[in-house]
Amino acid sequence: MPSNISCDVLIVGAGPAGSMTAKWAAKNGAHVIMIEKRQEIGSPVRCGEGISKMWLPNVGITPSDRWINVEVEGARIYSPSEKVFEINERDAGNEVGYVIERDAFDKALAIDAANAGTEIRLKTHAVNVLKENGKVVGVRAKSFGEQYDIHAKVVIGADGFESQVGRWAGISTNLQLKDMDSCLQYRMTNVDSDVRYCDFYLGTVAPGGYVWVFPKGDGVANVGIGVQVSKLKNPAEVKGYLDRWIDHHPGYAKGKKIDMVAGAVSISPPLKQTVADGVMLVGDAARMIDPITGGGISTACQAGKIAGEVAARAVKEGNSSAARLMEYDRGWRVLFEEKQYRNWLAKEKLVDLPDDVFDKVIEVISGVKLEKLNVLNILKAVKLKYPELTREFEKFL
Amino acid sequence: MSRRNLHISSSGEVCLSCGACVGICPLDAIYLDEWRITFDEKTCTRCQICLKACPVGAITIGPVSCHHGEGPQPFFPGRA
Numbered sequence: 374m375p376s377n378i379s380c381d382v383l384i385v386g387a388g389p390a391g392s393m394t395a396k397w398a399a400k401n402g403a404h405v406i407m408i409e410k411r412q413e414i415g416s417p418v419r420c421g422e423g424i425s426k427m428w429l430p431n432v433g434i435t436p437s438d439r440w441i442n443v444e445v446e447g448a449r450i451y452s453p454s455e456k457v458f459e460i461n462e463r464d465a466g467n468e469v470g471y472v473i474e475r476d477a478f479d480k481a482l483a484i485d486a487a488n489a490g491t492e493i494r495l496k497t498h499a500v501n502v503l504k505e506n507g508k509v510v511g512v513r514a515k516s517f518g519e520q521y522d523i524h525a526k527v528v529i530g531a532d533g534f535e536s537q538v539g540r541w542a543g544i545s546t547n548l549q550l551k552d553m554d555s556c557l558q559y560r561m562t563n564v565d566s567d568v569r570y571c572d573f574y575l576g577t578v579a580p581g582g583y584v585w586v587f588p589k590g591d592g593v594a595n596v597g598i599g600v601q602v603s604k605l606k607n608p609a610e611v612k613g614y615l616d617r618w619i620d621h622h623p624g625y626a627k628g629k630k631i632d633m634v635a636g637a638v639s640i641s642p643p644l645k646q647t648v649a650d651g652v653m654l655v656g657d658a659a660r661m662i663d664p665i666t667g668g669g670i671s672t673a674c675q676a677g678k679i680a681g682e683v684a685a686r687a688v689k690e691g692n693s694s695a696a697r698l699m700e701y702d703r704g705w706r707v708l709f710e711e712k713q714y715r716n717w718l719a720k721e722k723l724v725d726l727p728d729d730v731f732d733k734v735i736e737v738i739s740g741v742k743l744e745k746l747n748v749l750n751i752l753k754a755v756k757l758k759y760p761e762l763t764r765e766f767e768k769f770l
Numbered sequence: 771m772s773r774r775n776l777h778i779s780s781s782g783e784v785c786l787s788c789g790a791c792v793g794i795c796p797l798d799a800i801y802l803d804e805w806r807i808t809f810d811e812k813t814c815t816r817c818q819i820c821l822k823a824c825p826v827g828a829i830t831i832g833p834v835s836c837h838h839g840e841g842p843q844p845f846f847p848g849r850a
Contacts, residue, residue, distance in 0.1 A: 410804050419788055498803050515803070535792035535802060547796060550819065555790055557825040602794060602823045609827025635825040637790035 376521065380406040380492070381688040382681075383512055383525035385499045385538050387414045390656025390673035390680075391531030392482035392491075393432060397681025398527075399489035403688050406523060407483075407491050408514060410498035415479030419636035421558060421597050423571050423587045424670050426470035432674045433485075440477040442589040445470065446569045452735035453576030453728035459739070472571065472587045472595070482674075502528060502541040502652070508694075509542050509651035527684040527693045528652045531677070534637050536658030542649050546660060550603035551724070552641035552717075554582045554667060555611045558597025560632035565624030566594035574618070576731045580604040581724040582667070584618050586625070596625055599638065599667055601724055611635075640664035642717040643710045648698040655680045661705070663713060664720040672709050679704040733759050776816045776831050780807045784828035791820035791829060 382398045384391045387409035399405045422442075429436060447461040487493055497516035502509045503524065511524035530538025539546040566572070566588040574584040581601025588594045598615040605611065619625045639660040647659045655661075656673030663669065683701040687693045726734075734755055741754050756763040780791070787805045799813035800820060821829045 412804070417787075496804065533789065533793075535789040537792075537798070540798055548793075550794075550823075553794060553823070555794075555823045555825050602819070605822040608821055608824065608829070610822070611825040612827065633786065635786045635788035635790060637788070637793055637823065637825075639793075 377524065378406075378521070379511070379524035380404045381525065382406075382527045382529065382684045383523050384408070384491075384529040384531055385512060386410075386531035386533055386656075386658070387483055387486075387493065388479060388531060388533060388656065388673070389482055389670050390658070390661075390677045391529065392479070392486040393674045393677030394529050394531060394655055394681040394684070395486035395491040396433070396482070396489045397678045398684045399486065399491045399681075401682055401685030403681075403685040405486075405489075405491040406494065406525070407486060408494045408497040408499065408512075408523070410496070412496050413476075414483045414493075414495070415476035417634060418475040418632075419634050420475045420670075421585050421587050421595055421667075422473050422475050422589070423585070423595075424471050424473055424668070428671045428675060432678045434482070434674065436471070437481060440474045440481055441471050442474055443472040443568050445472060445571050445588070447571075449570045449572045450735060451572065451574040452732045453578065454732045455574075456732060456735045456739060458735045459570075472589055474589075499532070499538065502538060507650060509649065512538075526651070526688045526691075527698070529680060529684065530652060530654040530658045531656050531673075532658050534639065534657045536654065538652065539654045539658055542652045544644075544646050544649050544652075544654060546644060546654070546658070548639050548641050548660070551581075551601060551721075552639060552664075553602040554599035554638050554640055555602050555605060555635075556582075556597060556599040556638060556667075557611050557615050557635045558585075558595050558633070559615070559619075559630040560589070560593065560634075561596050561625065561628035562591075562593045562631055564592060564594050564596070564628035566592070575735075576726075576728045578618050579614055584615070592628075593631075594628075596628075597634075601640070602637070604724075638662050638667045638669065640667065640717070640720055643706070643713045646702075647705070648695050648702050650695045651693050651698075653680050653684065653698055653701050659705075661709070661713070664717040665723070666716075672705075672713075675708055676701075676705040679708075730762060733762060776833065778809050778811070778814055778816060778821075778829065778831045780809070780824075780829045784826055786826060786828070788825070791824055794823045795820055 381403040382405045384407040395407045450458040500513045503511040568588045572586040581604045582599035584598045647654045661672040789802045792800045792802045799810045801808045
């Protein structure tokens with residue numbers, strides 16, 4: 374029977390959010406344990422694997438050939454009738470940049486965390502949080518059939534979309550059906566993807582979401598779909614939508630599937646609360662996903678760095694109350710709360726746009742040279758040609 | 771038949787252990803420990819949100835009599 378143990382900072386989940394938090398907490402002097410329920414960090418991959426790159430240096434990640442497949446030049450947005458709008462990497466809101474090998478990326482971040490002094494326990498999952506007088510003081514863990522307690526001054530919930538740490542700690546992370554996408558992706562070989570672009574297909578091919586094609590080089594690409602959960606009526610509809618899309622695109626229908634991954638992402642407004650006494654939530658567990666792109670690696674890593682630094686300081690001061698940990702909550706909000714909220718508002722409009730409107734918008738913006746790609750400039754351009762479409766956005770103009 | 775009498779389960783042949791249902795369940799009635807999905811039948815209200823949201827349609831619901839035994843039905847997808 375393993376005996377109970379203790380540490381300064383306990384991290385549940387060894388994805389990018391967990392490893393980044395672990396690294397920065399350990400670097401700042403904390404004794405850190407990170408537990409991971411799977412036997413292998415980074416696997417199975419549950420990700421489209423497209424990331425932007427401007428933020429990487431800010432969190433201490435050096436781009437490496439070990440996890441970069443392809444550096445893309447831009448993105449192509451396809452309307453339902455497949456009119457194309459091309460955006461270069463700089464204008465794409467830094468949402469595109471690299472297509473990565475997510476399992477290698479996650480392992481690289483875990484190695485960074487380990488090198489900074491983090492102890493990693495694989496095949497160990499949290500069963501519940503331990504509480505004393507309402508404060509989280511650790512986690513009950515289970516590993517190889519044995520159950521034991523890990524006491525910690527700060528617990529980090531980096532346990533992904535299906536986060537339970539938040540629920541156990543009493544932080545509301547529940548999502549509305551319209552604020553979630555159900556996703557499926559095939560890795561395909563022998564397809565006609567273009568290594569210069571990440572492609573996005575909008576409209577009823579993927580209700581409330583989009584189909585993506587992210588090239589991985591040598592005729593290999595991730596071909597995936599996200600569909601808004603509130604728009605799903607029957608079992609396996611997501612797979613049906615993706616299979617149909619592939620069938621209708623000869624350049625992909627001829628390809629062969631070599632991998633299949635599924636998952637869900639939040640497309641929600643920022644959480645109201647991400648800390649409680651003794652605990653902080655980071656990454657997907659804290660619903661830190663861009664509601665337009667569905668991307669969450671950059672926010673997870675940026676928030677993780679702050680969480681790690683704040684956790685280490687709180688440990689040194691002997692104070693891990695919610696009030697002390699609010700430094701983390703304020704920190705990530707400064708970085709991306711406003712953008713997440715703004716993009717959630719935009720998503721609320723986009724998910725119900727009819728196909729013909731998508732076609733008109735894409736037609737207009739692909740035909741004009743926008744000085745800078747942002748919502749305001751897009752609305753202005755659309756207004757010139759289709760004033761009836763922008764009527765309800767009048768106050769923005 | 772009341773919804774409560776329906777048995778909810780997930781097919782190991784179809785499930786990819788992605789955890790989508792775990793996060794989507796509004797009542798925290800689904801668990802994933804490494805590869806295994808388990809339904810807490812006492813908490814589950816058979817709202818069937820997970821059934822629609824599962825990307826590959828691995829979750830099914832039907833009368834209890836269709837299944838052997840009662841209580842949570844664990845399954846083990848190929849990889850373990």
